[in-house]
Amino acid sequence: SQKIEQNSEALNIQEGKTATLTCNYTNYSPAYLQWYRQDPGRGPVFLLLIRENEKEKRKERLKVTFDTTLKQSLFHITASQPADSATYLCEGGATNKLIFGTGTLLAVQP
Amino acid sequence: GAGVSQSPSNKVTEKGKDVELRCDPISGHTALYWYRQSLGQGLEFLIYFQGNSAPDKSGLPSDRFSAERTGGSVSTLTIQRTQQEDSAVYLCASSFTLGQDDRGYTFGSGTRLTVV
Numbered sequence: 001s002q003k004i005e006q007n008s009e010a011l012n013i014q015e016g017k018t019a020t021l022t023c024n025y026t027n028y029s030p031a032y033l034q035w036y037r038q039d040p041g042r043g044p045v046f047l048l049l050i051r052e053n054e055k056e057k058r059k060e061r062l063k064v065t066f067d068t069t070l071k072q073s074l075f076h077i078t079a080s081q082p083a084d085s086a087t088y089l090c091e092g093g094a095t096n097k098l099i100f101g102t103g104t105l106l107a108v109q110p
Numbered sequence: 111g112a113g114v115s116q117s118p119s120n121k122v123t124e125k126g127k128d129v130e131l132r133c134d135p136i137s138g139h140t141a142l143y144w145y146r147q148s149l150g151q152g153l154e155f156l157i158y159f160q161g162n163s164a165p166d167k168s169g170l171p172s173d174r175f176s177a178e179r180t181g182g183s184v185s186t187l188t189i190q191r192t193q194q195e196d197s198a199v200y201l202c203a204s205s206f207t208l209g210q211d212d213r214g215y216t217f218g219s220g221t222r223l224t225v226v
Contacts, residue, residue, distance in 0.1 A: 004152075032210045036217075043114075043201050044153070046214025089152065093209050098143065102152035 002028040004092050006101035014109055019080045021104045023073040023090030028099075030092030033066055033073045038087045038103065047088075048075075080108045112136075114218035116202050122224045123192055131187040131221045135204030142185050143203045143215060144177055153201065159185065160208040192225045199223070 005024045013019050023033065032051045036044035050057045050066045050073065057064050063076040077084050087103040115134040123129050135142050140161045145153040155169040159179040170176070174192075179185040189196055199222050203215035 034214055036214070041219075043203070043217030043219050044215075046216070049210070049212050049214055051210060091153075098155045098158065100145070100153035100155070102150075 002026065002097060002099060004090055004099045004101035006088075006090055006104045008102060008104070010105040010107055012107045012109060013080055015081060017080055019077040019084065019106055019108070021075040021088050021090075021106065023075065023092075023101055025071050025073075025092045025099075028092070028094055028097055029068070030094045030097070030099075032093050033064070034091040034093065035062075035064055035073075035075050036089040036091065038089055044089055077106075080106075082108045082110050084108050114202055114204055114216050116200075116218035116221050118221060119219065120222045120224075122226060125194060125225055126191055128188065128190045129192055129223065131189075131200050131202075131223070133185045133187070133202030133204075133218060135183065135185070135202070136216055137183075139204035139206055139216070140182070141205045141208040142179055143205075144185070144187050145201045145203065146198045147201055147220070148198045156187070156200075158208065189223075192223075194225045197223055197225045 003026045034049045035047045038044040048064045050064045061078045065074045085108050087105050089103040090101045117132045143158045144156040157167050157177045159165045174190045177187045199220040201220045203217040205215045
């Protein structure tokens with residue numbers, strides 16, 4: 001079945017380090033991937049979108065990559081801060097397919 | 111409005127009753143999406159509307175679920191004869207266009223549905 005898979009284990013890192021989150025897609029080819037942040041009790045908030053013909057996209061401390069060979073997107077937060085602690089969701093979009101992963105919980109320790 | 115508004119924010123209903131969930135998208139957004147999120151789970155796609163096109167209902171889990179979007183704006187998700195497994199947070203989102211939009215989707219805060 002078509003899936004977006006994210007690491008279900010929480011990622012714990014020290015403040016100031018770079019956090020790297022992984023999103024893998026299987027059995028379909030998304031035309032784009034989106035990354036969202038979700039805090040408890042709130043709806044997801046859009047962060048970045050990357051298209052299949054783009055290898056990398058940046059926004060402030062955020063960087064996203066799209067590797068169609070590995071069928072994977074990496075999401076990086078540089079100089080992480082405790083305020084970056086949240087669940088990060090990946091979504092892969094294709095014609096008639098809008099599939100979210102289950103998200104990865106990031107905890108940044110001061 | 112400034113954001114996507116969903117109502118009610120919480121709904122407790124008895125098994126077998128019908129419920130209606132409402133979504134007010136951002137003005138000017140042509141695409142509207144409904145997702146369901148169960149505890150500790152990802153977002154499960156239910157349905158999307160794009161402009162005047164027929165909605166994509168491929169994600170609706172059963173024929174007890176239906177949705178409509180009136181006048182290209184407000185949307186209502188209806189669940190008939192609710193079951194306990196319908197308990198979840200129902201999230202609505204809207205966007206300027208369907209899919210590849212660098213502005214992404216804007217989500218509401220969701221309706222937490224509890225079926226007892």
